[in-house]
Amino acid sequence: MVALKLRLIGNSTGLTIPKETLAQFNLKEGDTLYLTPAPGGMRLTPYDPDFADQMEAARAIMKKRRNALRELAK
Template identity: 60%
Template sequence: MTSLKLTRIGNSVGVVLPKDVLARLRLGEGDAVYLTESPDGYRLTPYDAEFERQMEAARRVMKRRRAALRELAK
């Protein structure tokens, strides 16, 4: 477990992530992270559950309409 310290940043309060945590999350300056509530507390992740749901719906449509999409691509 990594302990993080809250820091004042202007009129806000922020968390500075150590370099090794950024590397494990594959994050860099300007990337988005998501704080999600889970049964065991909160989780900080680069994974956007809403985006994944949308992509899964798109994959189903693309699979079902493969022939039409190929024709449109010509």
């Protein structure tokens, strides 16, 4: 577990993430993180949960309509 500290940055509040944690999760300045509600608290992730849902739906369609997509690719 890593403790993160909220800090005042101009008129906003920012989150300070230790350098070791950034390296561990392969994050760098400018990356986007998504804060989502989770059971018992919150989840901070570099993956867009909406995009993950869309990709899951796309994979299901591609599996179901494989032959049609193959024909369209010709």
